[in-house]
Amino acid sequence: MRITDLPKYKLKPQELKRIDEIIKKYKGKKGALIPILQKIQEHISFIPIEVQRKVAKTLDIPEKDVYGVVTFYSFFSMVPRGKYNIRVCLGTACFVKGSKRILDKLVKEFGIEPGQTTADRKYSLQINRCLGTCGLAPVIVVNDRFYQKVNPEKVIDIVYSCKK
Numbered sequence: 001m002r003i004t005d006l007p008k009y010k011l012k013p014q015e016l017k018r019i020d021e022i023i024k025k026y027k028g029k030k031g032a033l034i035p036i037l038q039k040i041q042e043h044i045s046f047i048p049i050e051v052q053r054k055v056a057k058t059l060d061i062p063e064k065d066v067y068g069v070v071t072f073y074s075f076f077s078m079v080p081r082g083k084y085n086i087r088v089c090l091g092t093a094c095f096v097k098g099s100k101r102i103l104d105k106l107v108k109e110f111g112i113e114p115g116q117t118t119a120d121r122k123y124s125l126q127i128n129r130c131l132g133t134c135g136l137a138p139v140i141v142v143n144d145r146f147y148q149k150v151n152p153e154k155v156i157d158i159v160y161s162c163k164k
């Protein structure tokens with residue numbers, strides 16, 4: 001996806017205020033970039049390009065450095081994440097054990113592709129290459145909760161059970 005393809009989201013005044021506070025708190029500290037981006041991601045669930053520019057300007061570093069970090073780590077996103085962020089492992093062990101079927105079920109149920117968020121901002125879908133628990137494949141993660149040996153036929157129930 002090119003930057004120009006990204007949908008535009010208008011940030012609320014309170015979100016902008018919080019972003020300014022976060023940047024101010026870390027400005028001038030060594031290694032400030034990652035903590036600033038983490039806090040912004042936690043707070044507004046994504047790091048749009050305008051915010052990346054603001055961070056770069058304040059820290060006096062090239063915009064491409066901020067963009068490089070945001071696009072390198074899967075923790076960061078340039079589009080808003082849903083309340084329930086679903087990650088499906090498509091690493092070799094999980095793939096062999098059926099994680100593609102899990103992904104297909106989720107795509108069909110929520111009508112979104114990996115990297116997208118539902119219009120109501122409840123669910124977002126991501127792909128990971130290995131979540132580090134290959135012996136218990138296939139694996140999905142909903143927010144911070146791991147589900148292992150997931151049966152593709154039960155994955156939708158698992159995701160909806162997260163609301164409880």
Ligand code: FES
Pocket residue numbers: 089090091092093094095129130131132133134135137138139
């Ligand atoms: S391949 Fe899925 S957890 Fe390692």
